[in-house]
Amino acid sequence: MNLMHILKRFFVLAAFVPALAVASDHAVLDQAPIKLNDVASIQNGARVFVNYCLNCHAASHMRYNRLMDLGLTEQQIKDNLMFTTEKIGDHMKVAMNGKEAAKWFGAQPPDLSVIARSRGADWLYTYLRTFYRDDTRTTGWNNLAFPNVGMPHALAELQGEQVLEEEKKPEGEAAHGAHEAPKKLVIAIPGSMTAAQYDATVADLVNYLVFMGEPARGKRVQIGILTLLFLAVLFVFAYALKKEYWKDVH
Numbered sequence: 711m712n713l714m715h716i717l718k719r720f721f722v723l724a725a726f727v728p729a730l731a732v733a734s735d736h737a738v739l740d741q742a743p744i745k746l747n748d749v750a751s752i753q754n755g756a757r758v759f760v761n762y763c764l765n766c767h768a769a770s771h772m773r774y775n776r777l778m779d780l781g782l783t784e785q786q787i788k789d790n791l792m793f794t795t796e797k798i799g800d801h802m803k804v805a806m807n808g809k810e811a812a813k814w815f816g817a818q819p820p821d822l823s824v825i826a827r828s829r830g831a832d833w834l835y836t837y838l839r840t841f842y843r844d845d846t847r848t849t850g851w852n853n854l855a856f857p858n859v860g861m862p863h864a865l866a867e868l869q870g871e872q873v874l875e876e877e878k879k880p881e882g883e884a885a886h887g888a889h890e891a892p893k894k895l896v897i898a899i900p901g902s903m904t905a906a907q908y909d910a911t912v913a914d915l916v917n918y919l920v921f922m923g924e925p926a927r928g929k930r931v932q933i934g935i936l937t938l939l940f941l942a943v944l945f946v947f948a949y950a951l952k953k954e955y956w957k958d959v960h
């Protein structure tokens with residue numbers, strides 16, 4: 711098999727891996743309304759991330775000064791976003807000891823640098839919105855996208871507390887009784903945000919998580935477009951040159 715064949719196989723395989731990862735999760739995923747060129751949204755997501763997630767999760771591949779790509783100044787980053795370190799070139803580390811965390815939650819909070827690449831934006835958007843109260847769990851929380859998760863609901867003060875309730879069956883269907891009643895999440899104790907505000911905040915957070923998975927994306931797309939423009943202009947000249955060379959041949 712030549713190299714081209716091996717590469718082709720590899721890419722076909724790689725294309726299927728995320729699809730398989732999603733297929734193995736049973737929860738129906740909501741589509742994340744993220745916009746990767748919405749800088750204000752990513753900035754807000756970064757703020758939520760350092761305030762609510764970084765106390766347990768590190769993002770050890772992300773440096774604070776990368777946030778300058780989002781138009782934030784060094785001073786803004788230092789004043790508003792840096793709690794665990796003083797150096798702007800530092801990685802987003804976590805204050806907590808991993809072994810301790812594993813003891814408290816039964817699982818170690820994973821590094822979130824590239825979580826958006828492994829889980830996908832839709833999964834994250836669904837996960838962060840489907841925590842509900844469950845007294846059988848040691849943390850008191852469960853989750854629809856990640857059943858029996860070890861993480862407590864970090865954003866409960868914003869979303870409030872949801873419970874999983876059985877939906878009322880339409881008349882007559884009860885007689886069949888074979889299926890389990892469908893369940894839905896309802897807010898039992900409201901948080902500081904309305905449902906719409908909370909969804910928008912989680913969208914910003916997921917937007918940030920996707921940005922963090924590839925902070926240079928904006929630059930890459932820009933370079934790609936410039937390259938295509940350059941090739942287009944070059945084509946005009948190359949074509950004119952070709953005409954000039956061949957005009958006497960025919």
Ligand code: HEC
Nearest residue numbers: 762763766815817818819820825858859860861862864865
């Ligand atoms: C109190 C500590 C704590 C906080 C705060 C916290 N997490 Fe977690 N998180 C955990 C633990 C522990 C796990 C591992 C759960 C497991 O494997 O059962 C986890 C798991 C996750 C996962 C699943 C990772 C995977 O694919 O297995 C994601 C995604 C995640 N957290 C995102 C977040 C985000 C986003 C925030 C901020 C809004 C956050 N977490 C805040 C403790 C925390």
